[in-house]
Amino acid sequence: MQISRLFAALGLSLAVCSVTFAQAINYPVSRVSLVTHSSPGGGTDVFLRDFSKQLSTVMKTSFAVENIRGGSGATAVAAVAKGAPDGSIFYGTTPTYIQTTLLSKPPVGYDGLDPMLIVFLDPELIYTRADSPHKTLADVIAFAKANPGKSRWGASNPASLERIAMERLSRAAGVKVPIVSHDGGADQMIGVLNGTYDLGIGEMQELQGQLEAGKIRLLATLSETRLQGLPQLPTAKEQGFNVVVRKFRGLASPKGVPDNIAKAWEDAARKVLELPAYKAEYTRENLTPMVLGREAARKFTTEFAAETVTSFKELGLLK
Template sequence: MRKLIVGALVAVQMAAGMVALRAEPYPHRTVTLVTHSSPGGGSDVFLRQLVKYLSRQIDATFVVENVQGGSGAKAMARLASSPPDGSVFYATTPTYIYTSLLSSSATTFRDLQPVVNFFTDSEVVYTAASSPYQTLADVIEHARTERGRWGAANPASLERQAAEQLKAAAGVQAAVVSHEGGGDMMINVLNGTLDIGIGEVPELRSQIESGQIRLLATFNPERLPAFPDVPTVKESGYDVVLQKFRGLAAPKGLSEDVAAIWDRAAKATLDDPEYRRAYEEESLISNFIGHDSYPQFVDGFADETAGFLRASGVIQ
């Protein structure tokens, strides 16, 4: 028995040594990853799961910092005023594009430097398991007769835009109620104040597994492999397809050398078999975009978004 224990300890030490050897040297011992999300929200969950595996590739300690307020404006300001030395990054999602286009904040997405993208995330429509809505069509029919109340994250979120686009496609006038985070919205879905909420699978995982909520549809182009019985919004009869990107941005001026470290680390982290099992369970789709291409990707998304907002009369 003693030999087995000693052998196991040696194996653990060797594995730890291999991880340490594989981790790439980095110019800072501590790296802060900032998100506009509240604790338990989509970006918060993404970052806290990511850092468990990212430290296998970059020799640093990662700290997640929640900077809420202004639909991401405060978080962007935090980044823009930080040194571009690789010590602090911001979790990019469509929210920071929408906030920049819909508000007059002093800091916008153009003041940050997109560095690397990790995932495409799928938006889903959900309701309380105790609600009368069995399908998305039930929700739309209720909205036709009694207007209804739908929940979304902050006003400048992709979830809010998903709700607005679904309203337009279905020709209904449901009230879309914005929240600062997914946790507050979940409470209002569960207590029946909201007919539905729009969110991401990772932040809904515990409620899905406990049977508290029911998924009605996904805005993904195809059905989610983990939920094959959940139809897409499009196949439900409403031509709306949306996906969320998840990556990191830095203060402008990040060096090529540091950006290249993140390219290598992101690829290796996404290829980590243990992490792959974890993120695929959360219906996250690996979508690596390196620092050479990510700025163009973000600019393209911003142009498309601005076009939709102008066409719908939201902005001039």
Template sequence: MWTLAVALGLTLAVPAALGQTYPSRPIRALQGFAVGGNADAIARVVGTEMAKALGQPLVVEALAGAGGTKASAETARAAPDGYTLLLATGGHAVAGALQSKLPYDTVASFQPVSTITFFPFLVVVRADSPWRSLPDLLAAGRSAADGLAWGSAGMGTTHHLAGELLAKMAGLKLLHVPYRGDAMSTTAVLGGEVPFIIAPATAVEQHVRAGKLRALAVTGAHRWLGMPEVPTVAQQGVPGYDVRSWAGWMLPAGAPQAVVQRLNDETRRALLSPEVRERLRQMGGEAQASSPQEMAALVAAELRKWTQVARDAGIPKL
């Protein structure tokens, strides 16, 4: 009995000890998009702040390609020891909904740590558009026999699915015109190629403030702090509509809970920094941490949501 008690005590002590000694070397922080983009900047801003308390650097590495899935695959294959960390984005769930041959399971292959930031998209038109509000645009879409054209950053992006969900919930027909990235779709609406686009604030905010574009709506559940004067889609006749992308940390499945908790604690601490919060705001987002369980629920819910939207829109799986 004494031996069993001692063994049990030692076993329970292992997670606590691990949490105290971790990390003992630099952490590899992967993100799946180009260097200098939003995902890269988020990882560096938050990772730099976390490193102050962790005592080890988070070395951000860009594994760009395949819509972020290259970095996800690398993380899923890594040892679950806490030294490979993924900055997952909303595209993680979108890829799971649209791609049938991913080398990992969108949910089961990962251990969520915490969300970092949420950011909505904006529905924008040219400044000289006759549409002054989202109801104007929706009315035009309902009366367009062949569908109302609109642009996004590409087929199968969150922007694209946001438009498909809008069409479904608002009862109108939209004709999607995919471009190669937000810069091209923004150029298209400025040039009159399409009457409106759905894009992140980072792509269009400068043009809205310069008077070249008009923001009709925010796609999130509440108004964006960067443009509080712009009402949400839900506030303009489409109740329940809520599309936000997000970013957050994930580890490979099987990571020790003491490590998960340590990284969650340091993420929360980093997001209390006014400088970090302001940098995230400048990138169009709002800082928001979560528990690992809350992030797991978010990923699972987003996967279900976008799978259904893609099915309803007739978007085939790749």
């Protein structure tokens, strides 16, 4: 009788273990590369490093961020597209990889990757150096109008959302200003700090350090409404310049990654965004969480690309 009970208990224990192991997600690789075209210190670079630091504790996998420069992101996209579809390599997505494809038509475009995850919406901020004589966005515009050829604005790479936003701002303000592109936000920042540019554009993640050090001054947000974390900062729209842009941050994979890996990332992202320390961090950086798994990310990307085509045609960048 006691032996029967022992075997019954043992069977129940094995059954429980089987269920537990069936529910557990064992990630198939021990090291994951997260690739970005952004320079070290740029917005995507910072996002991937902060995000992966949290993911490593949830997914029990090590992560490495790789900065692959060149081609306004096309080189990095091509490198990831050639990677193995085993969950070992991903590209940090922003609107840039869509815009580069539409404007530059590289051999491997955004559609050469498979959107796997959208994590955040990231507001764009307009800034100048702290000791600039321009105290408001209107001051910068007035200076540019009164001094043709003397004002220069900085932006990220030629096909980036930031570059397009600056072009839209110049049109909305009715002023012609040279907009100088870079391979990342960190390079642009140098130009603003040394006075080469009157304006720069970026996300809070890449501006935070210089802002806290008192080196730069924020002039506007390009969001629809004021940011919860920066209620004192007016939108460009409030200041008379009808420019609103939205930037997303996510991940894309080589094509052919199995569903269970995509699901593992979605589950991990949701857990990470609930971690108190990380929530405090991304709230401070004014990031808006928006977790979309693979199917939703694919739909979102397709719709975003269609909207971008429309915007480019309006700006005369596409026929």
